[in-house]
Every structure is written in C-alpha cells, then in structure tokens.
Amino acid sequence: MxxxxxxxxxxxxxxxxxxxxxxxxxxxxxxxxxxxxxxxxxxxxxxxxxxxxxxxxxxxxxxxxxxxxxxxxxxxxxxxxxxxxxxxxxxxxxxxxxxxxxxxxxxxxxxxxxxxxxxxxxxxxxxxxxxxxxxxxxxxxxxxxxxxxxxxxxxxEKTRDAWLVLAAVGIGVLAAVTLIAFGLARWITRPVRALERATTQLADGTLEDPPATDLGPPELRRLATSFTHTAARLQHLLHAQQAFASEASHQLKTPLTSLRLRLENFEPYLDPRAQGSLDEAVSEVERLNRMVQGLLALARLENSATTPEPADLDTVVADRAAIWTAFAAENLVDIGVSGPSVGLVWAIPGALEQIIDNLLSNALRISPPGSVITLAKVAAGEDPRASAHVALHVIDQGPGMSESERQRAFDRFWRATDAYHDGTGLGLPIVQQLTRAGGGDVTLDTAPGGGLDATVRLKPADPHRPPSARRPRSATRARHGARPPARTG
The missing domain is CATH 3.30.450.20 (PAS domain)
Structure with missing residues (x-):
C-alpha cells in the first residue's frame, strides 16, 4: 500500500x-x-x-x-x-x-x-x-x-540549457516530493500494517499486539478502535467456547454414566418382556455419550490451533491395520494394506490415527462376512485425482452409497437411511476437519466392483519447509470408544 x-x-x-x-x-x-x-x-x-x-x-x-x-x-x-x-x-x-x-x-x-x-x-x-x-x-x-x-x-545551446535547467528543477522537485510522500505514505499506512499484523494474530487464535488507536488519520484511528473492540469480543467468545468444550466433557460424563448404571440396575427387577426396551435405552445412552464426545471433539478442533508436522504415513497405516485386525476378525472381515512406501506427509499431531480409525470403523460396520477392507497407499503424482498429494484409499466391499448420499455424507448428524440406530453422524465430519487441518482433503467415491472408496489426500512433507495450508487446528481425540461405532454419514 x-x-x-x-x-x-x-x-x-x-x-x-x-x-x-x-x-x-x-x-x-x-x-x-x-x-x-x-x-x-x-x-x-x-x-x-x-x-x-x-x-x-x-x-x-x-x-x-x-x-x-x-x-x-x-x-x-x-x-x-x-x-x-x-x-x-x-x-x-x-x-x-x-x-x-x-x-x-x-x-x-x-x-x-x-x-x-x-x-x-x-x-x-x-x-x-x-x-x-x-x-x-x-x-x-x-x-x-x-x-x-x-x-x-x-x-x-541556450534553448538546450533552458531545457536542462527545467529538467533539473523537475528532478529536484520529484526527489523532494518523493521524500515527503514516502514519509506521508508510511504515516498513513502504519495503522494499516498494524491492523494486518493484528488480523494475522487474531486468525491464529490470540491477539498479542493490538493496533495502536492514536496513529494515522482519524478514519484509521476509528477503524483500529473498532477492530480492537471486535477482536476483544471475539477472543472472549472463543475463550468461553473453549472453556465450555473443556468443562462440558467432565460435567456430562458423570450424569451419563450414572444414568446408564441406573438403567442397568433395573434389569433384575424388570419383566422379561421389557428387557428389549431396557437394552434400547442403554444403547441410546451410549449413543448420546458418543455424540457428546464427538461434538466436544469438533468444538476443540475448531477453537484451537496447532501447526502441522511431518508424520510417517506408512508407519501409522501399518500400526492401525494391525490394531483393527482383531476387531475385523470378530466379523469375519480381513484388513489388507497395499501400495508403495509414501514417506512423510503433513498432518497435525495424532490426526492420522484418528482419520484411519474413523474410516475403518465405518467400513467394518457395513462390510459383509468374508470381505476385505483395503488400505491402499498411492504416492504423490501417481493418482490423477490426487494431483501432487499422497493418497490413502480405504476401500470396503459393502453396499456403498448413492451419489446424493455421498454429497451429504460430511454433514454433521447425517446418517444413511439404512444405518444402524446407534450412529452419531459425526465420524466423517471429524475426518474431514482433521484432514483439512493439515492442508489435505477427503472424498467419497464408488469403489470398483461395488462398495465405498474413502480417499484421503495429504500433502507430502518436506521437513525443511512448512506447509502452505489453511490455518491448522489441533487434533483433539475424537474416537467414539474402543469398539467400532455404527456407520455414520
């Protein structure tokens, strides 16, 4: 400027x-x-x-x-x-x-x-x-x-000398005006630069250096005052929301646990014909608990900032596949890993584990016995749809989704019409939030031969060069319990 x-x-x-x-x-x-x-x-x-x-x-x-x-x-x-x-x-x-x-x-x-x-x-x-x-x-x-x-x-010669004098006068005037104009421009734009720095700090979550309200023209002074007031209000709201996210989990955990215990204590005194209703009530309490935890996890993701770091995708994929193999074996489903070594990718700490856990949980719930869930890695530049990103495909052999269902799958609380009743509809929104926090993205496509192909695209990491991603957010734990949850949209 x-x-x-x-x-x-x-x-x-x-x-x-x-x-x-x-x-x-x-x-x-x-x-x-x-x-x-x-x-x-x-x-x-x-x-x-x-x-x-x-x-x-x-x-x-x-x-x-x-x-x-x-x-x-x-x-x-x-x-x-x-x-x-x-x-x-x-x-x-x-x-x-x-x-x-x-x-x-x-x-x-x-x-x-x-x-x-x-x-x-x-x-x-x-x-x-x-x-x-x-x-x-x-x-x-x-x-x-x-x-x-x-x-x-x-x-x-006399005329030429006159032109030279005029040119020298013009250059002198331009030089003097340049010095004056530079000082004036710096004086005018100083509040704007201060506002720019303050805006960047506010975008990162904390305004440490508010702009001065006594510098520059009156219009910019008023703008700085309004911005400072707005920033203070936003910070107050963010802090209040963060406080709610940190406290609500503790405040809600106890009554939900107590409610579940009370319902389970009714079991010896209930007529056998009411046992089904009791089981459904306990299941709904469990689903409410997972939903609350998911909402709190999303709130923490949106309200905190963490810088993406290089993470070894090969190691994380192998680790999560080994852990989930035991759950898959209970349902007679196999988990396979394919693709070359892809190395480091940008992700916020702990995000890759949560992304894979949520996608495997959804895939396992709808996979028929005898099927295979494939974790396919594709190096940067090899997948035309992934461009220069590293791609991780989580492919199941279940019923898949229609085009309209895939378009709504990342909406919060949305679930497919044929999904089990204990789903929360927050698994895929959390996956999307975590992926975008590291500068990547996630999409759903129809897998060859049927089923669903959940593709996670991540930026390959250069340890000496930070990613040019949008403002990252922290990877607060977002798993919904140790058991694979119901399939969520």
Whole structure:
C-alpha cells in the first residue's frame, strides 16, 4: 500500500510538472527564437540602408568593407548583390564577385522590393541558420540586395540549457516530493500494517499486539478502535467456547454414566418382556455419550490451533491395520494394506490415527462376512485425482452409497437411511476437519466392483519447509470408544 500511495503521489506531481514545464519550455524557446529573428532582421535592414546609400553615392569600393565589418561583429555571413542580382561582395568569399544570383527565390523577391526571412541549413556556417534577405531601396527603386545569414548554434545551446535547467528543477522537485510522500505514505499506512499484523494474530487464535488507536488519520484511528473492540469480543467468545468444550466433557460424563448404571440396575427387577426396551435405552445412552464426545471433539478442533508436522504415513497405516485386525476378525472381515512406501506427509499431531480409525470403523460396520477392507497407499503424482498429494484409499466391499448420499455424507448428524440406530453422524465430519487441518482433503467415491472408496489426500512433507495450508487446528481425540461405532454419514 505504501508503494501504491507513493506511486500515486509521484504520478500526480509528474503530471503537474509536465503540464507546467513543457509548455513553459516551448514558450521560452519560441520567445528566444522570435527575439533572435527580430534582432537579426533589424540588423539586416540597417545594413541594407547603409549599403544602399553607398551604392547610390557610387562608393562601391566601400561595400565590401562595410559588409565584412558587419559580418565580423555579428558572426554572420553577408552577401550583397547589385540591382540585377550580381554579387558585389561575399564576406566569406564563397561566391565569386559578379555571380548572378537573381534566380534564387529570396534574391528574386528582394529585387521586387520585398524582404524575406526564414531558417534553413547552411553548408558555409554549418547547421541550421536564420536568413534575412533585405532590399536596399529608396522608394520603389532597388539599388542593392543584402542577404544576412545568422548561425543558430548559440540559440540552440541556450534553448538546450533552458531545457536542462527545467529538467533539473523537475528532478529536484520529484526527489523532494518523493521524500515527503514516502514519509506521508508510511504515516498513513502504519495503522494499516498494524491492523494486518493484528488480523494475522487474531486468525491464529490470540491477539498479542493490538493496533495502536492514536496513529494515522482519524478514519484509521476509528477503524483500529473498532477492530480492537471486535477482536476483544471475539477472543472472549472463543475463550468461553473453549472453556465450555473443556468443562462440558467432565460435567456430562458423570450424569451419563450414572444414568446408564441406573438403567442397568433395573434389569433384575424388570419383566422379561421389557428387557428389549431396557437394552434400547442403554444403547441410546451410549449413543448420546458418543455424540457428546464427538461434538466436544469438533468444538476443540475448531477453537484451537496447532501447526502441522511431518508424520510417517506408512508407519501409522501399518500400526492401525494391525490394531483393527482383531476387531475385523470378530466379523469375519480381513484388513489388507497395499501400495508403495509414501514417506512423510503433513498432518497435525495424532490426526492420522484418528482419520484411519474413523474410516475403518465405518467400513467394518457395513462390510459383509468374508470381505476385505483395503488400505491402499498411492504416492504423490501417481493418482490423477490426487494431483501432487499422497493418497490413502480405504476401500470396503459393502453396499456403498448413492451419489446424493455421498454429497451429504460430511454433514454433521447425517446418517444413511439404512444405518444402524446407534450412529452419531459425526465420524466423517471429524475426518474431514482433521484432514483439512493439515492442508489435505477427503472424498467419497464408488469403489470398483461395488462398495465405498474413502480417499484421503495429504500433502507430502518436506521437513525443511512448512506447509502452505489453511490455518491448522489441533487434533483433539475424537474416537467414539474402543469398539467400532455404527456407520455414520
């Protein structure tokens, strides 16, 4: 912003200087030329009058002396002809005496008792010259013609010097304005830079350096005051929400546990016909407990910030597959791992374990006996859909999802119509939140041959270069108990 303000100031000043100095320079140059031409013409007229008298008095011998003296004093070139256009004298001896010049336009015009002036290139004087051709006449009788050629070199140098002075003045003004404008732009943008730093800090969760409210123009001061007030309010709300997320789990855990124990204590005293209702009530309490834990986990994910770190995806996949194999064996389902070693990926601490646990839990619940759940790793650049990301596919052989169901699968509390009643609808939203916190993403597709392909795309990690991900969030534990939960949308 400082640069743009500085450029705007300089552009305006440069425009003003051009509008002032260029016309002034042209006016000055034309004025000097006009004065030079007037002086030269007046000198030529006076010389023509003197020489006309010499010719009239038959003192032709004095003509060369007078012409040479004038040429020497003015630095000009003088040619004098008689009344028919024959050369009487040439101050520089470039034209022989007696040469007929009556055919030349300016001489012919002067012989008709009319004077001419103008500029032209002259080989004798070298460069551009001003030429004044005057008739030496008495009344209508022309006795001689005088051509005086003045060099314009001095005038050109004077005009060039004037342009140089104007340019130097303009550069000086621009330099002075640059210093003033830079200081002014820095003064104006200082509150904006402070607001930018404060906004970055607030986006990371804590405003440690609030912008000063007494710097810069009044409008920016008011903006800084409003921002500080808004930031304080937001921080208060965030802290209150974080406090709720940390305290609610402890406050809700005890009554839910107590409720479950009380329901289980009813079992010896219930009619056998009510046993089914008791089991359903206990199951609903368990589902409520998992739902509360899931909501609290999402709240903590959204309210805290943690920087992604390199994590070994190969090790995590092998570890989680080994742990879940025991659960899968109970349902006669096998878990397989395929694909090459993919190395390190960016993820917030503990996120990979939770992502794989939730996806395996969902896949295991709907996998038929005798089927296989595959954890397929794809290196960066090998999967066209994953672009430059490392991909992890969790593929089951269950009933799959329709297109409309896959579009809604990451909505909170949504569950497929055929899902078991004890699902919470929070598993996939947690997976999506954890994946995006590390700069990746997750999608659901139909697996070849049926079933569901949950694809997690993660950025390959360079330990020496931090990821350019969106603001990361902490990986608060989001598992819903040791047993695989019901399939959630």
């Amino acid at each position: 400082t640069r743009r303000l500085l450029l705007s100031y300089l552009s305006l000043i440069l425009l003003v200087l051009l509008c002032l100095e260029v016309p002034f320079g042209y006016v000055y140059a034309r004025g000097e030329m006009s004065r030079f031409a007037g002086t030269g013409q007046q000198g030529a007229v006076m010389l023509a009058e003197v020489l006309e008298e010499k010719v009239e008095e038959k003192a032709d011998a004095d003509v060369p002396r007078v012409a040479a003296g004038f040429a020497r004093r003015t630095g000009s070139h003088v040619i004098v002809t008689d009344r028919v256009g024959r050369v009487l004298t040439d101050s520089r001896n470039t034209v022989a005496t007696g040469t007929d010049l009556s055919a030349e336009p300016d001489i012919a015009t002067a012989l008709r008792n009319r004077s001419t002036t103008g500029t032209r290139q002259d080989a004798v004087l070298g460069g551009e010259t001003f030429v004044a051709t005057m008739p030496g006449s008495s009344g209508t009788t022309v006795r001689c013609v005088v051509r005086v050629t003045y060099p314009l070199g001095g005038l050109t």
